[in-house]
Amino acid sequence: MVLTAYGGRCVYCDERQSETLEHEAPLASGKGRDIWWNLVPACDRCNSWKQKKSAVEWVLNMKLHHAHPKVGFCRNSLPLHVVKGVKDRIAEVKREIQDAPRRTWFERHYGDKKTPRLRREKHEEVERCTEKMERYPYPxxxxxxxxxxxxxxxxxxxxxxxxxxxxxxxxxxxxxxxxxxxxxxxxxxxxxxxxxxxxxxxxxxxxxxxxxxxxxxxxxxx
Ligand SMILES: [Zn+2]
Ligand SMILES: [Zn+2]
Structure with missing residues (x-):
């Protein structure tokens, strides 16, 4: 449900295909929870760049990095215009994921499916799901x-x-x-x-x- 949201793209860089479920508020911070409404679709690169920071902290670090590139706020950063849109994209994807009819549809179609253990199998399942959704002219x-x-x-x-x-x-x-x-x-x-x-x-x-x-x-x- 989460990986197919936002057109299957990473909510952070708005460019790469989403490959992983990212905790917007990280579990390590004690604030994040391992529950669907704390998850956003992300690519592996952004996931590894963000590390254990919350999205808000990461965005702040990247902005500081662009303002003061020599200080070393972060080693890797997304371009500034991309960083500026992160907050809005997260809000947008959360609205999409929380949409009740969409959630019910996923529940009815995939609710009794077990999540495959292997990463490759998970992605095959997401691909099948995306293909299925593309058969319809409207969601x-x-x-x-x-x-x-x-x-x-x-x-x-x-x-x-x-x-x-x-x-x-x-x-x-x-x-x-x-x-x-x-x-x-x-x-x-x-x-x-x-x-x-x-x-x-x-x-x-x-x-x-x-x-x-x-x-x-x-x-x-x-
Ligand atoms: Zn990304
Ligand atoms: Zn149906």
Whole structure:
């Protein structure tokens, strides 16, 4: 949930891919807690540069370093214009992570998954998650829930297709048509399958009608 926030980028340098969960207030300081709302996505480089400092202390050190480069406030620093944006970016990413529908969506989709032990496996999982989210034209948690459930995701954009008296069928569409249909579906608050269903429903009805007309024709002509 945290690593996919902020477009998957590091909140500190605003440039590299996020690779690690960074405690904004470090555990070592006694103020930080090992809980999701204290975590921000960061790259390994920023994580190692920040060391055990809090984000506020680190930003201050880097600013002092730029003002007095010879004093030695820190060995490595991000460019000044990047340093200046850290506070706002942290606030932005925290708003994103704390967004209730987004959290619920992650809980419903990944809540029962165990965090893989290996770093490589963790990153593969994040990649799969990012890929999944990119399939939707809009963040799926922004779409309406089709019904109330405490356990399952019923958002129309991703899992809203589990409806009574219906069954799956496949349609073949050009990629561009499919992309536009997804946007249409989102705007109408429908799951894409339901939208295609509504569009198709008159067709079998017309066909049934025509079959019926054919049956009656010989008598009608007599
Ligand atoms: Zn970084
Ligand atoms: Zn879903």
């Amino acid at each position: 799926p948690w922004e779409s309406r829930e089709t019904r109330h459930s405490d356990q399952y995701c019923t958002r129309v954009l991703c899992c809203g297709h589990t409806q009574k008296n219906s069954t799956f069928t496949y349609v073949t569409l050009a990629k561009s048509d499919r992309e536009d249909l997804k946007r249409m579906a989102y705007e109408k608050g429908l799951w894409i399958g339901d939208l295609i269903g509504t569009l198709l429903t008159p067709t079998p009805e017309e066909w049934r009608q025509s079959q019926h007309d054919d049956d009656e024709d010989p008598q009608g002509g007599a």
